[in-house]
Amino acid sequence: MNLSRQEAFDDVGRPRGRVGDTKATLVRRSSSTASISAERSPQLASHRILAIVVVGPRVGHVQMALxxxxxxxxxxxSAVKLPEESSSIFNSDIISLSTGSANIFLGSSDGFVHIISTNFKLVRSFRASETGSIAHIKQIEGTSLLVTIAEDLPSEAALKVWALDKSEKKTGAPRCLSTTHVQNARRMFxxxxxxxxxxxxxxAVGFANGSVTIIRGDLIHDRGARQRIVFESEEPITGLEVQSGPVSTLYISTTNRILALVISGRGQGQPARVLDDMGCxxxxxxxxxxxxxxxVAREDAIYxxxxxxxxxxxxxxxxxDSVTTFKDYVALVCPPRDTTSKPDTLRNIGIGQADDIFKTTTFTLLDTDLKFIAHSExxxxxVKNIFVEWGDLFLLTTDGKLYRYREKSLQQKLEILYQRNLYILAINLAQKTGVDTLQQNAIYRxxxxxxxxxxxxxxAMQQYLRAIDNTEPSQVIRKYLDTQRIHNLIEYLEELHDHDRATVDHTTLLLNCYAKLKDTGKLxxxxxxxxxLKFDLETAIAMCRQGGYYxxxxxxxxxxxxxxMVVDILIEDSKKYAEAVEYIWRLDPELAYHNLMKYARVLLSxxxxxxxxxxxxxxxGQYTPKTEVEAPSMEPQAQPTSTLQSLAAFLPLSLINASAGSKPEVEAPPVEDKATEELVEYQIPKPRTAFSAFVGHPDEFISFLEALIQQDNLKEDDKIDLYTTLFEMYLDTASRQKDAAQKVEWEDKAKKLIEGKDIPISTSSVLLLSDLSGFREGSTLVREQEGLLSDIFxxxxxxKDTQGAIKALKRYGPEKPQLYVDALTYFASxxxxxxxxxxxxxxxxxxxDEGGLMTPLQVIQTLSNNxxxxxxxxxKYLSDNIERERKEISTNRRLISSYSTETENKRKELEQLGSKPVxxxxxxxxxxGGALDLPTVHFLCKHxxxxxxxxxVDEDAECPACAPxxxxxxxxxxxxxxxxxxxxxxxxxxxxxxxRFGVVSEFFGRGVMRPQSTME
Structure with missing residues (x-):
């Protein structure tokens, strides 16, 4: 920036804004600003420094009043303490200034360029122009190149490019890479x-006569450059800025206009586009x-x-006087105000002759994003110049003093805002700075x-909700519990659950709050x-049950x-037993069995x-989880949905097709339960595991047992359990009957049960149960089936039931002849x-006698006992036996004679075969069967x-006919x-x-008693 030209354009180049009715506002200066000003001018130490900000009418776009x-x-x-050598340079006639490469470059009116280092020491000085002053200077960022424009009217301005990393051997000055005389159509401005x-x-070079010249070419290697006047106007050029990119735009400001000219990229060559008809x-x-x-800074606003x-x-x-950007701030320098029209009201509140004498310049830093003044003094x-370097803002005054403006840390700025309770601005500032969520939450808190x-x-609750991730919940909860702000407390607890930060206690408290407000909708x-799931499930269920929200x-x-737990709630809390059974019937086999056994007695009752x-x-083994199927509705009728229907949607079965979220307003009757066609495989428990469930429910138990014994694939031990228990239940039911006909009916069932084939009831069990129940027919049947006919008799x-004994004898005597012997003894008793x-x-x-069960002698001995x-x-019995014995003896004698005669004949035949020819x-x-011819074989058997x-054919040959x-x-x-x-x-x-005599006789007949040699 060239501040030496301000006076030349003060009358011509400084536009006068159109001022309407104005509103004066007094802004009290901070104590720090006052102290700084006091340092610069001790006479002001006893005065309060006030900055007057005047807001004018809105022009064009919406303006935001400061x-x-x-x-x-x-x-x-802080004032920069300059070394003596550097101080003299800053106090000299500095016309232009630029920064870059961690250095400050100063252009003076005598044609010298001074380079100042980080510690503000003079690094070097060299003459950049023999005759003219260094009106403009620019260090190319990221390079060692420096561009200077020297003026010596009426000669043309000279533009030079310097290589700071290269030096001339003779002078030691940086090497000048190229020199270009800027043309302005021979008009010297x-x-x-x-x-x-x-x-x-x-x-781009702008002139006071309103023209802009563009120099294109290789200025670094001095390979020639082409110049062209790209813009001309009647107003002087007051500023040039270039926006680089795929399309490079040159912004041109005059005293009356703001224009944009594309100098490279799409749109190049087109005339400058007027952005505004007011300049700067x-x-x-x-x-x-x-x-x-x-x-663009004008008298009425910043655009x-x-x-x-x-x-x-x-x-x-x-x-x-100037506008500059620094980080997120806009720096403004406002010259002393014209006090000729100062209102009397301002004089009355203390702004008097002293302010008119000093005519102070105002320096302001604005944050246009967050709409606050970051600094003003x-x-x-x-102010001669403002520049940015080393992360700080520097301000150079006309009296050669240099001031450093260093931004406070974020924490310091936040503390200032906290002191003024400006928390919203603190939050916006933190967000703009990009601090982490933890620090932002601290501000919210x-x-x-x-x-x-x-x-x-x-x-307040809204802020606590924003900071919920880093806030101890108990602190907030305790506050709102103390004030009984239940609605706010609910809001906070709900957010805790949404952020997965809720504990069991939080869930309990939230549900208690719902219950206290009876807010079923929110629940x-x-x-x-x-x-x-964002809360502890067991706690939530327990609280709902305690509160009656079953x-x-x-x-x-x-x-x-x-x-x-669903079954527990339906049975223990809601007392909806039918729905509990239906729900159990929709569970997987293992879960269904567990719940069925747990609540069997309650459900059976x-x-x-x-x-x-x-x-x-x-x-x-026929259990299959059910699914609910709705029949097509003919006439929809509003009906309340049962608990089971509202829960069915969440059963862990792919077959369930009910709605999961809400209750239907219209239910289509009728509803029937259907099971899937394919049976589900599961381990069938032993029948005896269910017996205890039916205690006190004999009718249901009998139905259960009767159904199970119909199966064909029962294991033997299961059969025994089922039949024995069913027999016992029949007898127990019969014993409890007061009506004789009903008692007989149940006893008949018991009798039929043990009369069947392959009945696996043990004899001892039937006998015991029959005896305990007084069921005599049962004992008889079992003895009969087990072959215990003697026990029956x-x-x-x-x-002493003679008739019963006679019946038993007639029934079982043919099968058990020994009963006749027992009957003989009994009759003679x-x-x-x-x-x-x-x-x-x-x-x-x-x-x-017919069966030979006893000899007559044994009969006589038996009957003679009593x-x-x-x-x-x-x-008659004795006479019949004597006669039969006599006939048998006669028959035996005839057989003996026949056997003796046959034996003698065989003996004689053997003797003849051994001694006489055959x-x-x-x-x-x-x-x-053919006729015999030699050779022929004859056997003694005449074959x-x-x-x-x-x-x-040998001596041991045997007759084939007699061999078998x-x-x-x-x-x-x-x-x-x-x-x-x-x-x-x-x-x-x-x-x-x-x-035994018969056995001995038989063995005698086999030759047992003969010597071995005789037998052979």
């Missing part, structure tokens, strides 16, 4: 503005490199312009505490919120798969039929029994064969011989047989 902006002191100001691209491919003074045009827009037109503006009525001396102290509980919304508790339990059916299905004889038996004694004796039966009763008269072969018809019979005889004889040594066999047969 009078409504908060003013702060966000910068620490001072250079009023200057701008260049970063690669120096184009340089020299130094009042600045480029914001962050946005690419330019700032922004882009390539396509004007942007937002900020009303600030005051003359302005009044300066006694005029402080803001919330401030609002809470003021009693603005609702707004439903809380538990039915979509997405992942449907909500069941909903939660169902939605998150807590099926056991309140819903016996459905529960018994479920038991039967499950224990028969003895049970009648023990009871007493005269009364003999009389009751009547003719049955003769029938028994006949059976004994002397009840007389010989007259036995006369004549063979057979003519045909016994094998083939003859061709030799060829025999398999073998001989083999049988030999085998019998062999067994007889072998059995002669098997004494154990003889003893065993002797012990087992009742006719």
């Amino acid at each position: 009078t409504s902006w908060k003013a702060f002191n966000f910068f620490d100001v 001072p250079v009023s503005a200057f701008a260049a691209l970063d690669d120096l491919s184009q340089v 003074a020299v130094g009042c045009l600045s480029l914001d490199r962050d946005t690419g827009d330019v700032l 922004t312009y882009g390539p396509h037109g004007r942007g937002p503006s900020y009303a600030f009525e005051s003359r302005k 009044s300066l006694v001396s005029s 402080k803001y919330g505490d401030f609002l809470y102290q003021r009693g603005d509980y609702d707004t 439903d919304a809380f538990i039915k919120a979509p997405g992942e 449907e909500q508790a069941a909903y939660l339990a169902t939605k998150y798969g807590e099926n056991d 309140n819903c016996p039929e459905k529960t018994t059916e479920l038991f039967i299905k499950y224990y028969k 003895r049970s009648f004889t023990s009871a 007493s005269p009364q029994i003999l009389e009751e038996a009547g003719d049955e004694l003769d029938a028994v004796l006949k059976k004994i 002397a009840v039966v007389t010989m007259g009763r036995l006369k 004549v063979f008269q057979a003519r045909r072969c016994m094998s083939c 003859s064969f061709h030799q060829r018809c025999l398999n073998r 019979q001989n083999s049988t005889i030999k085998a019998i004889r062999k067994r007889q011989v072998e059995s002669a040594d098997q004494h154990d066999l003889f003893k065993g047969e002797l012990q087992r047989s009742k006719d």
Whole structure:
């Protein structure tokens, strides 16, 4: 920036803004500003420094008045202590200034360029012009190049490019890479503005006569350059700025206009586009490199312009010398105000002659994004230049003093805002700075505490909600509990759950709050919120149950798969037993079994039929989870939905197709339950595991047992359990019947059960149960089935039931002949029994005689024990036996004679065969039937064969015709011989047989008693 040209354009180049009615506002200067001003001018130490900000009328775009902006002191100001050598340079006639490469470059009126280092020491000075002053200077960022424009009117301005890293051997000065005389159509006017691209491919030079010349070429390597006047106007050029990019735009400001000219890229060659018909003074045009827009400072406001037109503006009525951007701030320098028209009211409040004398310059730093004044102060001396370097802002005054403006840290700025309770601005500042969420939340928390102290509980809660991630929940909860702000507390607790920061206690408290307010809607919304679970499930369910919100508790339990808890709620809380059975029937087999066994007695008491059916299905292996199917509705009718229907949607079955979120307003009747066709595989429990569930429910138990025994694939132990228990239940039910007909009916069922085939009930069980129940027929049937016929008969004889004994004898005697012997003993036990038996004694004796059960002698001995039966009763029996014995003896004698004769004949035949010749008269072969021819084989049995018809012919050859019979005889004889040594066999047969004499006779016949040699 060339500040030496301000006076030349003061009358011509400084536009006069159109001022309407103005509003004066007094802004009190901070104590720090006053102290700085006091340092600069001790005479002001006793006065309060006030900055007067004048707001003018709105022009064009909406203007934001600075009078409504908060003013702060966000910068620490310090005077730079310059070394003596550098101080003299700053006090000299410095015309131009530029920064870059961590250095300050100063252009003086005597043609020298001075380079100042970081510690403000003079690095070097060199002459850049022999005759003219260095009117403009620019260090190319990121390079070692320096551009200077020297003026010596009426000569043309000279533009030079210097290589700071190269030196001339003779002078030691930087090497001048190129020199270009800037042309202005031979019109000699001072250079009023200057701008260049970063690669120096184009340089724009503006003149006081209103023309702009563009220099294009390789200025670095001095390969020639072309100059062209790209813009001309009647107003002087007050500023030039270049926005680089794919399309490079040159912004031109005159005293009356703001224009944009594309110098490279799309649109190049087109005339300059007028952005505004109002211009600005020299130094009042600045480029914001962050946005690419330019700032224009006029007397009435600060305006922004882009390539396509004007942007937002900020009303600030005051003359302005310069505008500069620094970080996020806009720096303004306002010259002393004209005091000729100072209102009397201002004089009356203390602004008097002293202010008129000093005529201070105002320096202001604005944050246009957040709309606050970051720093403002009044300066006694005029500002010569403002520049940015080393991260700080520097201000050079006309009296050679240099001031450093260093921005306070974010924490310091926040503390200032906290002191003034400007928490919203603090939050915006923190967000703009990009601090992390943790620090932002700390501000929200402080803001919330401030609002809470003021009693603005609702707004305070909003801040606490924003800071919920880094705030100890108990602190906020305790506050709102103390003030009984339940609605706010609910809001905070809900947010805790949304952020997954809620504990069991938080869930409990939230549900208690819902219950206290009886806000069922919010409770439903809380538990039915979509997405992942954000609270402790068990706590929520427990609180809903305690508060009586059973449907909500069941909903939660169902939605998150807590099926056991759903059944608990339906049975223990809601007492909806039928729905509980239906719900259990929709569970997987393992879960269904667990819940069925847990609540079997309760369900059987309140819903016996459905529960018994479920038991039967499950224990028969036919259990299949049900699904609810709605029939097409003919006439929709509003009906309340049952709890089961609202819960069915969340069952863990792919078959369930009910709605998951809400209850239908119209339910279509009827609704039927259907099971899937494919059975679900599961481990069928043993039937006895269900027995205890039916205690106190005999009818349902009998139905269960009767259904299970119909199965074909029952295991043996399960059969025993089922049949035995069912038999017991039949007898128990019969014993409880008061009506005789019903008792007989149940006893018949028990009798039929044990009469069946392959009934696996143990004899001892049936006998025991029958005895305990007084069911005599049961004992009889079991003894009969087990073959205990003697026990049956003895049970009648023990009871002196002669008729029963006779019936049993007739029924079981043919199967068990020994009963006739027992009956004989029983009939002869007493005269009364003999009389009751009547003719049955003769029938028994006949059976004994026919079956050979006893010898007559044994019969006589048996009947003679009690002397009840007389010989007259036995006369017929004895005579029949004697006659039969006589006939048998006669028959035996005839057989003996026949066997003796046959034996003698065989013996004689053997003797003849051994001593006399045998004549063979057979003519045909016994094998083939053909006529005999030699050679012929004859056997002593009178059978003859061709030799060829025999398999073998030797001395041991045997007649083929007699061989089978001989083999049988030999085998019998062999067994007889072998059995002669098997004494154990003889003893065993002797012990087992009742006719031992017959056994001895049989073994005598086998030759057991003969010597071994005789047998052979």
